[in-house]
Amino acid sequence: MKDVFKLLLPAPLRELIRKAVLRGDTVHCPVCDRGAIAYLPSGSPPRPHVLCPFCGSRERARMAWLFLKERKVLRAGLRVLHVAPERCLSERLTSLPAVKYTAGDKFTPGYDYPPGTIDLDITAMPFAADSFDLIMCSHVLEHVPDDRGAMKELFRVLAPGGMAILMVPIALERAATDEDPSLTDPQERIKRFGQFDHVRLYGRDYVDRLRAVGFEVIEDAMTERMDAASVFRFGLLRSEVVHAGIKR
Numbered sequence: 001m002k003d004v005f006k007l008l009l010p011a012p013l014r015e016l017i018r019k020a021v022l023r024g025d026t027v028h029c030p031v032c033d034r035g036a037i038a039y040l041p042s043g044s045p046p047r048p049h050v051l052c053p054f055c056g057s058r059e060r061a062r063m064a065w066l067f068l069k070e071r072k073v074l075r076a077g078l079r080v081l082h083v084a085p086e087r088c089l090s091e092r093l094t095s096l097p098a099v100k101y102t103a104g105d106k107f108t109p110g111y112d113y114p115p116g117t118i119d120l121d122i123t124a125m126p127f128a129a130d131s132f133d134l135i136m137c138s139h140v141l142e143h144v145p146d147d148r149g150a151m152k153e154l155f156r157v158l159a160p161g162g163m164a165i166l167m168v169p170i171a172l173e174r175a176a177t178d179e180d181p182s183l184t185d186p187q188e189r190i191k192r193f194g195q196f197d198h199v200r201l202y203g204r205d206y207v208d209r210l211r212a213v214g215f216e217v218i219e220d221a222m223t224e225r226m227d228a229a230s231v232f233r234f235g236l237l238r239s240e241v242v243h244a245g246i247k248r
């Protein structure tokens with residue numbers, strides 16, 4: 001049946017129908033500000049209640065965006081550095097009036113990057129000090145062997161008064177970060193760090209590393225001050241915490 005639709009209807013029309021069918025009021029995506037009948041399942045194995053059917057946002061992008069809106073960070077003329085850019089957020093950021101937007105990622109052969117993205121090593125960035133008012137760098141540092149070097153660089157290019165969103169997976173039951181640079185076997189990394197290309201599993205001392213390079217750290221477990229209905233409606237994960245670094 002699916003194949004018949006594919007043959008008979010051109011892709012843009014299929015997309016229109018899909019969006020019309022999914023429009024609703026059960027959930028509301030804070031990123032694209034649209035209501036839907038549900039978030040779609042995603043991941044392997046698939047988890048339910050993950051993907052916004054309209055902008056493709058996932059839980060942590062929605063949480064980061066809510067955080068930025070709540071703290072009134074988003075404004076005209078913002079200079080933004082978006083590392084490993086999530087498409088849904090890049091669409092919103094680039095539509096801010098007079099925004100100066102730079103997107104960068106460490107290019108890996110075989111992967112596609114949004115147009116305009118530059119190949120970027122965050123431990124040695126080609127930007128002057130104090131260049132950005134907002135840095136988005138979520139779920140990146142757990143992949144970077146020299147994360148302290150990366151934190152130093154992120155702090156350097158952030159302008160005084162600016163904010164860096166630096167979310168990472170954290171095992172909150174652990175006091176200390178678990179890392180072992182000699183561990184390169186993908187299966188062993190999955191077992192110990194949670195994903196084949198993670199080089200560590202952060203513990204509660206993550207904030208100390210950020211403070212050590214100069215950041216003032218905001219740690220916000222946003223879902224703890226929300227009712228269950230809002231957590232469901234915005235499609236957030238209770239295990240996710242926003243970590244943001246401020247440069248004074």
Ligand SMILES: [Zn+2]
Pocket residue numbers: 029030031032033034052053054055056057
């Ligand atoms: Zn959305």
